[in-house]
Amino acid sequence: MENLIVTLILCAIVGAAGRYLYKARKKGAACIGCSCSGSCGGKQRCCGQAEK
Numbered sequence: 345m346e347n348l349i350v351t352l353i354l355c356a357i358v359g360a361a362g363r364y365l366y367k368a369r370k371k372g373a374a375c376i377g378c379s380c381s382g383s384c385g386g387k388q389r390c391c392g393q394a395e396k
Contacts, residue, residue, distance in 0.1 A: 368376045
């Protein structure tokens with residue numbers, strides 16, 4: 345019974361994370377989870393730091 349509860353909790357966490365990623369991509373977010381509140385561009389890393 346404990347295994348079932350743990351499995352359901354893990355599935356809920358993974359499902360919520362997947363839903364968050366899906367919704368963010370659907371909105372057109374270039375950097376999902378960026379601390380700059382999405383103000384960075386797709387070819388730059390967060391807060392204007394150029395990619396290496």
